[in-house]
Amino acid sequence: MVSGEHPEAEWLAFFQSIERQGRAFWREAVQQTAAAPGIPGGNPGDAFSELWRVLKNRDRFDEEMDAAFEKMRGQVDAAFSAAEPTTLTDALAVALRKAAETGIGDEAQLDPPLWLAPWVYSISHRIGPFHEEQQTLNELLLALDHHQEAHQRCAALLHGAAREGLSRFQTRVLAALGGNGEAPDTLRGLYEMWLTESEAVYDELLAGDAWAAAFADLSNASAQLLSHCREHVDSFLVMLGFPNRRDLVDTQRRLLTVERQQRRQAEESNTAKLLDEVEKLRREVAALQRRSGSKR
Amino acid sequence: MIDPTTAYREAAEWQRRFAQAAGESLGITDATDGATPREAVWRAGGATLYHYPPAKVTATPVLIVYSLVNRPFILDLTEERSLVRALRDAGHPVYLLDWGDPAGADRFLELDDYIGDFLRGAARRVAEIHGAPPDLLGVCQGGVFSLCLAALEPSLVRRLITLVTPVDFHTPADTLGRLARKMDFDSVADAFGNVPAAWLNTVFISLKPYRLLSQRYMDLPELAGDPVALADFLRMEHWMYGGPDQAGTAFAQFAKRFYQENALVGDGVELCGQRVTLTAVQAPVLTIFALNDHLVPPAAARALSRHIPSERYREHAFDGGHLGVFVSRRARREIFPELTAWLAD
Numbered sequence: 001m002v003s004g005e006h007p008e009a010e011w012l013a014f015f016q017s018i019e020r021q022g023r024a025f026w027r028e029a030v031q032q033t034a035a036a037p038g039i040p041g042g043n044p045g046d047a048f049s050e051l052w053r054v055l056k057n058r059d060r061f062d063e064e065m066d067a068a069f070e071k072m073r074g075q076v077d078a079a080f081s082a083a084e085p086t087t088l089t090d091a092l093a094v095a096l097r098k099a100a101e102t103g104i105g106d107e108a109q110l111d112p113p114l115w116l117a118p119w120v121y122s123i124s125h126r127i128g129p130f131h132e133e134q135q136t137l138n139e140l141l142l143a144l145d146h147h148q149e150a151h152q153r154c155a156a157l158l159h160g161a162a163r164e165g166l167s168r169f170q171t172r173v174l175a176a177l178g179g180n181g182e183a184p185d186t187l188r189g190l191y192e193m194w195l196t197e198s199e200a201v202y203d204e205l206l207a208g209d210a211w212a213a214a215f216a217d218l219s220n221a222s223a224q225l226l227s228h229c230r231e232h233v234d235s236f237l238v239m240l241g242f243p244n245r246r247d248l249v250d251t252q253r254r255l256l257t258v259e260r261q262q263r264r265q266a267e268e269s270n271t272a273k274l275l276d277e278v279e280k281l282r283r284e285v286a287a288l289q290r291r292s293g294s295k296r
Numbered sequence: 297m298i299d300p301t302t303a304y305r306e307a308a309e310w311q312r313r314f315a316q317a318a319g320e321s322l323g324i325t326d327a328t329d330g331a332t333p334r335e336a337v338w339r340a341g342g343a344t345l346y347h348y349p350p351a352k353v354t355a356t357p358v359l360i361v362y363s364l365v366n367r368p369f370i371l372d373l374t375e376e377r378s379l380v381r382a383l384r385d386a387g388h389p390v391y392l393l394d395w396g397d398p399a400g401a402d403r404f405l406e407l408d409d410y411i412g413d414f415l416r417g418a419a420r421r422v423a424e425i426h427g428a429p430p431d432l433l434g435v436c437q438g439g440v441f442s443l444c445l446a447a448l449e450p451s452l453v454r455r456l457i458t459l460v461t462p463v464d465f466h467t468p469a470d471t472l473g474r475l476a477r478k479m480d481f482d483s484v485a486d487a488f489g490n491v492p493a494a495w496l497n498t499v500f501i502s503l504k505p506y507r508l509l510s511q512r513y514m515d516l517p518e519l520a521g522d523p524v525a526l527a528d529f530l531r532m533e534h535w536m537y538g539g540p541d542q543a544g545t546a547f548a549q550f551a552k553r554f555y556q557e558n559a560l561v562g563d564g565v566e567l568c569g570q571r572v573t574l575t576a577v578q579a580p581v582l583t584i585f586a587l588n589d590h591l592v593p594p595a596a597a598r599a600l601s602r603h604i605p606s607e608r609y610r611e612h613a614f615d616g617g618h619l620g621v622f623v624s625r626r627a628r629r630e631i632f633p634e635l636t637a638w639l640a641d
Binding site: 184185186187188189190191195198199202206207209212213215216217220223226227230249251252255256257260263267274 | 307424480486503
C-alpha cells in the first residue's frame with residue numbers, strides 16, 4: 001500500500017501502534033501527580049485514556065461510552081474502598097477487643113465460665129484492682145468504634161459526590177457531542193470539564209449541613225481516639241514509673257506559667273522605668289520653666 | 297472533539313514539560329524569610345519584631361500583624377511581589393511581628409499572651425522608638441488581633457488597616473465557619489498539644505481539593521523554562537505547606553470565641569481580663585476584602601462597617617481571591633498605592 005492511499009487505515013495503524021505508549025503515559029502522569037498509585041481496580045489515568053479511545057470510535061459509540069464511564073465509576077468505587085479504615089484500625093480493634101474480653105489483670109487469662117461471663121463483662125470496669133485500666137480500655141474501644149463510623153459517614157458522602165461528579169461529566173460530554181455546549185478538543189479540555197463538574201458537586205456538598213456535621217464528627221472522633229490511645233498507654237507508663245505524658249504536660253504547664261510571670265514582671269518593670277523617666281523629665285521641664293520665669 | 301493524534305502529542309508534550317519543570321526545580325531553593333533586608337529589634341517568647349528601615353523616614357511607622365497560620369514571608373515573597381517593600385519604599389519604617397514556632401510548653405499560650413503581651417509589647421516598642429503610636433496593618437487572623445488591640449488600648453494605634461479579615465464569623469457563605477461550628481476544639485488541643493500545621497492544612501485543602509491537589513500540579517508544566525515563575529511556585533508551595541504549628545490553647549480559644557461564639561460582633565471577647573468590643577476602637581479603619589475569597593467571604597469582612605462610625609471607616613473591594621490581595625500583580629497596582637495614600641491622608 002502506498003503511503004497516503006488509505007489514510008484511515010494508516011491512521012488506525014498508527015493509532016494502534018502508539019496506544020500502548022499512550023496508556024503508559026497516563027499511568028505515569030497520574031502516578032507522578034500523586035493521584036492514587038496502587039489503587040485496586042486500576043489507575044484513574046487508564047480511565048481517562050479509555051474514555052479518550054471511545055471518543056474516537058464512533059461505530060459503537062453509545063455502548064462504549066457507557067462502558068468507559070462505568071470503568072471510571074468502578075475506579076472511584078475501588079479508590080474509596082481502598083481508603084476505608086480496614087487494616088490498621090481493624091487490627092487495633094481486634095487486638096483491643098480481645099484484651100478487653102480477656103480482662104486485664106486476670107491472672108489466669110482465661111474466659112470466665114458462661115454463666116459468669118455477662119456479669120464479668122458488664123461490671124469488670126467497676127470492680128477489682130485493675131478496673132480503672134479496664135475502664136480506659138473500654139473507652140478506647142468506644143472511641144475506635146466512633147471513629148470508624150465517623151470515617152465511613154464522611155467517606156460515603158465523598159464517594160457519592162465523586163460519583164455524581166462523574167455522572168455530570170458524562171452528561172456534559174454527551175451533550176457536547178450532541179452539539180449542545182462546547183466540545184473539548186484537547187485532553188486538557190476534557191480534564192477541565194471533569195474538574196469543573198466534580199468541583200461543582202463538591203462545592204454543593206461543602207455547602208450542606210450533612211457534610212459539616214460529618215466532618216466535625218470525624219474530626220472530633222479522631223481527636224478522641226488519639227486522646228484515649230495516649231491515655232491508655234500513659235496509664236502503664238505511669239504505673240511503671242517511666243517518663244510519661246502526664247508528667248511532661250504538667251512540667252510544660254509550670255514552665256509556661258513561670259515564663260509568663262517573668263515576661264509580665266519585666267514589662268511592668270520596663271513600664272515603671274519609663275514612668276519614672278517621664279516623671280523625671282517633667283520635673284526637669286518644670287525646673288527649667290521656673291528658672292526661665294525667674295530670669296524674666 | 298479530540299483528535300487522537302493531537303491528543304497524543306499534547307500528552308507527550310505535557311509529560312516532557314512536566315519532567316523539565318521537575319528537573320529545573322531541583323536547582324531552585326524554596327527557603328526564604330523574605331526578600332527585603334531586616335533586623336530583629338525585640339523578642340518576647342517565640343515572637344520576634346523585625347524592622348525594615350526605609351532609606352529615609354518620610355511617613356509613619358507601620359506594624360504588620362500577620363496570622364498565626366502560615367508564615368509572613370508571603371508579604372515579602374520577592375522584590376517585585378512585596379507589600380513590605382512597597383510600604384518601606386513609600387518612606388514608612390515597617391515593622392513585622394513574626395509569631396515564630398510554638399515550642400512544647402507553648403501549648404498553654406493563650407490569646408491573652410499573644411494579644412495582651414506579644415502584640416501590645418511590639419506596638420509599645422515601635423511607639424517608644426518613634427515617639428508615636430504606629431499604624432497597624434493586620435492580615436486575616438492578624439487583623440482580628442489588631443482590632444482587639446485597637447479596642448483594648450486605643451492609644452497604641454494611630455490608624456488601622458484590616459486585610460481580608462473576618463469580623464462576622466457566621467455569614468452564610470462562610471464554609472470554614474460552618475465547618476468549625478460543631479468541632480470540639482478543646483479535644484483537638486488536648487489530643488495534639490500544639491496543633492500540627494499538617495492537621496490545619498488538611499482542613500484548608502478540604503475547602504478546595506480539586507484545585508489544590510489536582511489542577512495546581514496539572515498546570516506545573518507551563519512553568520518549565522521559566523525559572524522565576526517556577527521559583528515563585530515553589531515558594532508558594534513552601535508557604536502553603538510549611539506553616540507553623542498552632543499553640544493548642546490559643547488555637548482552641550480563637551476557634552471557640554470567634555468561629556463558634558462569634559463574640560466579636562456579639563457581646564464582645566474576653567481578653568486580658570476585659571470584655572473587648574469593636575465600639576471601643578478609636579482609630580480610623582480601612583478594610584480591604586476580596587470578592588472571591590473562599591476563606592473570608594466579603595460579608596464576613598464588611599461586617600466591620602456596622603461597628604465603626606462611617607466618618608472613620610473606609611473599605612475597598614478587591615476583585616480576586618484571599619491571597620491575591622497581597623501577592624498578585626493587580627494588588628501591586630491597585631492595593632499597595634491605596635494603602636500608602638490612606639495612611640498618608
